Amino acid sequence: MKKWVAVVSITGVSALALAGCGTQSVSKPDTNANQTGAASQTAKTITVLTNRTDMQANGMLQKYSEEFAKTHPGITVKWQTFVDNSTVQAQMNGGTYPDVMLILPNITPNELPQFFVPLDNLGLDNKIYFKDFQSYNGHVYGIPTFGxxxxxxxxxxxxxxxxxxxxxxxxxxxxxxxxxxxxxxxxxxxxxxxxxxxxxxxxxxxxxxxxxxxxxxxxxxxxxxxxxxxxxxxxxxxxxxxxxxxxxxxxxxxxxxxxxxxxxxxxxxxxxxxxxxxxxxxxxxxxxxxxxxxxxxxxxxxxxxxxxxxxPDWELAVNKHSKNIPAAEAFVKWMVLESGYPNYAGGLPPVKGMKSNVPQIQQLYSQAKVVQGVPxxxxxxxxxxxxxxxxxxxxxxxxxxxxxxxxxxxxxxxxxxxxxxxxxxx
Amino acid sequence: MNFHVSYKAQRRLLIIGFLIIPLVLLVTFSLYPAIKLILYSFTSWNGLSTSYPWVGLHNYMEIFKNPALFGVFLHNLSYFVGGLVQNVIALGLALLLSKKVKVRNGFRSVLFIPYMLNAVAVVYIFQFMYQDNGALNTILRAVGLGGLAADWIGNNHVINWALAFVSLWEYFPFNMVIYLAAIQSIPEDMYEAALLDGASGWQTLWYVTLPNLRAIIQVNLLLTVSGALEAFNIPFIMTNSAPAAATFLTQTMNVAFVFNNYGLASAMAIVLLVIVVLVISIQRKIVGGGDDVV
Incomplete structure (x- = not known):
């Protein structure tokens, strides 16, 4: 049995993990984008990546989907949770990954344009901290979930x-x-x-x-x-x-x-x-x-x-190959401005002027010179x-x-x- | 409607029909990834990018030049030694259990339990046992052997032996069952003949039982050796692949998933494969046994 465990770990795990994700990313035909543009009234589904398996278990994610649907009728939000970065990485390399992504820590700035759309036009520029943390060549690719x-x-x-x-x-x-x-x-x-x-x-x-x-x-x-x-x-x-x-x-x-x-x-x-x-x-x-x-x-x-x-903690980004880029962008904006997630997560709200609900942060601020990090x-x-x-x-x-x-x-x-x-x- | 298909063609059709699915599965999930793995091992691919920069043999040279990568085989050594002990214990117990012992089946079931337990749970059990105030040290101190109590995970000289013991404990029942099955399949008349010739118990063991087990010993050693070289789950779960317990496979994982060097990691996987094949060939030469069981 040990042998089979071993053989599987060589040819199966390593090979699949290392090699299986090697397919070239297939760019989606342009027709898709045109179709969705014309049929904007029809129902759309976007998939959102999240690391919060706990929030899936306690129903918070489902609640976010419902809240979002109230203000954005016709857009259904589905969640994909992950624990291991490498599984997401394999998806990215394969070219099919969720519409709203989290930027994995090992993605270097020069790789951002390969996977995500620029989010310069969300109108968040002056409202948020860390706006250019995930940027390349003057374009913003990531919006922080919290700080x-x-x-x-x-x-x-x-x-x-x-x-x-x-x-x-x-x-x-x-x-x-x-x-x-x-x-x-x-x-x-x-x-x-x-x-x-x-x-x-x-x-x-x-x-x-x-x-x-x-x-x-x-x-x-x-x-x-x-x-x-x-x-x-x-x-x-x-x-x-x-x-x-x-x-x-x-x-x-x-x-x-x-x-x-x-x-x-x-x-x-x-x-x-x-x-x-x-x-x-x-x-x-x-x-x-x-x-x-x-x-x-x-x-x-x-x-x-x-x-x-x-x-910034995890940053949200929009999949370059998504069929529903506007819907995904709307979700990113909603998540940052309206969902209340930063406070739920006990983080610093990325939106300027929004108060954190963790009282201890004030204690730290009173004793330190707070500076913004650099990517x-x-x-x-x-x-x-x-x-x-x-x-x-x-x-x-x-x-x-x-x-x-x-x-x-x-x-x-x-x-x-x-x-x-x-x-x-x- | 008569189909005039010759017997030969029918046979060919049948063979193709039966083989096509397993072959497709084999190619998709085994051969294709293996070939890709070899190709990646010559690149410095980072696991994400769409470019695969060719670096030739650089990755292979890196493995042998960098002691952090190749040096950890020293840690695998303890699993190898543990594996040998494991086989001796398994064979000994199998010999005992093949005799008419009271409640033989009871013993068999109890001895087989470690192997049936969830492997991850086993590692967690030992993680608690090995804590400073865990079960092992507590018992040792209670029976007056406090001097033997050790920092099982914290001491760099002890940790790999402690982990190898977990492997031994978990896998010996499997070897034991194989030995047991083989012992029971040795024809009874050989023992009768030996008895008539006046052979003692030891002589029967040495000249009848063991020669008949040679092929099986070969198989079990193969499993042990490859298992030792590829030790992974125990250090990974118990210590999160901490440096003191790193094995070649946990280092491979690190290189791929922490340092994003899938090219180098692929090369490490290939090197490991080659080493396993080499070690097994050497072992076959030493143990001998003409049967092509493995």
């Missing part, structure tokens, strides 16, 4: 128990507070090593915060040794390394469970986690009151007010892929924490980085 801001989500009771009266504003204070929490028998900060993605903030946000520049990561493509301990990336990794070295992370930090971490923070057994504001409602619903959960910017340095970077350049993504250093997914943090020697691990990264840079330079 995120990262910081430390903490349990106030745990802080009180350890005798911490105010949140740390410098790195040294942060370390001192970790030590106090440990002394009080509380796990100072949960890293969630096993889940891997919660580690991403340490490499894809913290270096920008340390540098005080939301564009810092984009500049490391020209840096031969961005992982040196003096560079912001090296400093960021050093912070997480210090946490583990001093026993401030989970006692069993290599065998962790994300759902469990949320409960432990709700119960005050874990004091902090470095996540986005979206985690706050989840921790509250894991068993505590909202007033017991606080949020402060990562005190990344020992001087000055830290910056907090707002970045990753194609060059950065390519260099990450070629050097096989997983900055965006938390893999790099895993590698460093797992290494026998911290300094050697950084050196190794620098070497991988330099090798990849010299190859792409040719």
């Amino acid at each position: 995120d801001v990262n910081g430390i989500v903490y349990n106030k009771t745990a802080f009180k128990k350890a005798g911490i009266t105010s949140v740390p504003t410098t790195l040294n204070e942060f370390y001192a507070d970790c030590a106090k929490l440990k002394k009080a028998g509380i796990i100072p900060i949960a890293l969630n090593y096993t889940a891997k993605w919660p580690l991403a903030n340490w490499t894809d946000t913290l270096p920008d915060v340390i540098a005080g520049n939301p564009n810092y990561l984009n500049t490391i493509v020209n840096n031969k040794a961005p992982f040196s301990s003096s560079a912001p990336m090296g400093q960021a990794l050093n912070i997480v390394h210090t946490i583990v070295k001093n026993g401030w992370a989970e006692p069993d930090w290599k065998n962790t469970n994300w759902a469990n971490s949320k409960t432990m923070e709700a119960q005050g057994k874990v004091a902090m986690m470095y996540l986005g504001q979206w985690a706050i409602p989840q921790i509250v619903s894991a068993g505590t009151s909202s007033s017991n959960v606080g949020f402060f910017p990562f005190p990344a340095t020992n001087h000055g007010k830290p910056i907090a970077i707002m970045t 990753s350049t194609t060059a950065l993504t390519q260099l990450e892929n070629n050097s096989q250093i997983d900055i965006n997914g938390g893999g790099a943090v895993q590698t460093v924490l797992n290494a026998q020697d911290f300094a050697t691990a950084l050196q190794q990264f620098n070497q991988q980085w330099a090798n990849a840079a010299s190859l792409s330079g040719q």
